[in-house]
Amino acid sequence: MDKPGIVVAGASGRMGQMLIRLITEGDQARLAGAVDRPGSPWIGRDVGEAMGGAALGVTVTDDPIEAIAGAQALIDFTTPAATVALAELTAQARAVHVIGTTGLGEDDLKKIAAAARHAPIIRAGNMSLGVNLLIGLTRKVAAALGEDWDVEVVEAHHRHKVDAPSGTALMLGEAAAEGRGKPLAELRTHAREGITGERVPGSIGFAAIRGGDVVGEHDVIFAGQGERVVLRHLATDRAIFARGAIRAALWGQDKGPGEYDMADVLGLD
Ligand SMILES: NC(=O)C1=CN([C@@H]2O[C@H](COP(=O)(O)OP(=O)(O)OC[C@H]3O[C@@H](n4cnc5c(N)ncnc54)[C@H](O)[C@@H]3O)[C@@H](O)[C@H]2O)C=CC1
Numbered sequence: 001m002d003k004p005g006i007v008v009a010g011a012s013g014r015m016g017q018m019l020i021r022l023i024t025e026g027d028q029a030r031l032a033g034a035v036d037r038p039g040s041p042w043i044g045r046d047v048g049e050a051m052g053g054a055a056l057g058v059t060v061t062d063d064p065i066e067a068i069a070g071a072q073a074l075i076d077f078t079t080p081a082a083t084v085a086l087a088e089l090t091a092q093a094r095a096v097h098v099i100g101t102t103g104l105g106e107d108d109l110k111k112i113a114a115a116a117r118h119a120p121i122i123r124a125g126n127m128s129l130g131v132n133l134l135i136g137l138t139r140k141v142a143a144a145l146g147e148d149w150d151v152e153v154v155e156a157h158h159r160h161k162v163d164a165p166s167g168t169a170l171m172l173g174e175a176a177a178e179g180r181g182k183p184l185a186e187l188r189t190h191a192r193e194g195i196t197g198e199r200v201p202g203s204i205g206f207a208a209i210r211g212g213d214v215v216g217e218h219d220v221i222f223a224g225q226g227e228r229v230v231l232r233h234l235a236t237d238r239a240i241f242a243r244g245a246i247r248a249a250l251w252g253q254d255k256g257p258g259e260y261d262m263a264d265v266l267g268l269d
């Protein structure tokens with residue numbers, strides 16, 4: 001049987017280039033297309049040459065419909081607006097849509113849920129094995145330690161990141177809130193400044209650092225009286241996210257319509 005064909009959306013981006021490299025170097029899938037935003041200088045060029053290497057025989061297009069026709073999956077690390085539009089197209093094509101894009105709002109998530117009625121969508125704010133293990137640990141530690149242990153999620157990323165808190169920080173915060181048996185919306189507190197008053201008991205705080213080329217660092221701090229427990233994940237190579245996304249695209253091949261996450265792909269929980 002032919003290898004599944006994967007289209008990469010956001011081909012010129014940090015994650016897009018990593019995905020193209022890993023798909024073409026590996027033997028589990030074939031690169032079926034490369035999509036970028038209208039106006040990108042990469043449109044019309046061979047994607048391998050645009051990346052500074054040998055030709056790969058795939059021309060970058062700004063027409064996702066053309067790219068998805070004849071492919072089995074689309075991996076998407078782009079922007080919220082692009083992701084919502086792509087979800088409608090993959091649903092029409094009945095192709096697996098792997099979404100790594102973060103910063104999605106409530107309306108975006110509703111549109112993605114509607115698209116998932118027609119085809120499988122696998123979405124995670126972090127596709128790495130390590131972070132997805134840490135999510136389960138965070139849920140357990142939050143449940144085991146009482147509300148007198150304050151929870152703070154601290155994340156650091158490169159200077160180009162446009163959304164905060166990171167998708168990973170939100171997933172970790174949600175896991176801590178689940179451990180406490182409450183929705184995150186009730187508990188979350190964002191960056192503090194000025195006379196904030198004392199910490200609200202039971203709340204979950206978020207803080208974001210941006211600078212340099214940091215790939216992604218996350219700490220979940222449980223601060224008690226006289227002691228702290230810190231759960232930490234350090235990403236040093238974007239390949240961890242790309243490998244997870246490719247694994248998700250392959251896993252989704254025999255799945256029916258619906259919304260899935262990396263815990264489903266990795267068999268965690
Ligand atoms: N879930 C995960 O494991 C990870 C998620 N991310 C998320 O992925 C997203 C992208 O991250 P980066 O690659 O660092 O950003 P980037 O800015 O380097 O790449 C984004 C790409 O999307 C393209 N794009 C924009 N609009 C488009 C459209 N309409 N159609 C097709 N392509 C379009 C841009 O031209 C660019 O090539 C961010 O939301 C980031 O937070 C990043 C790393 C891991």
Ligand SMILES: O=C(O)C1=N[C@H](C(=O)O)C[C@H](O)C1
Nearest residue numbers: 102125126161166167168216
């Ligand atoms: O923008 C990034 O780079 C990353 N984004 C994801 C997030 O928002 O958590 C995952 C990873 O931390 C890198």
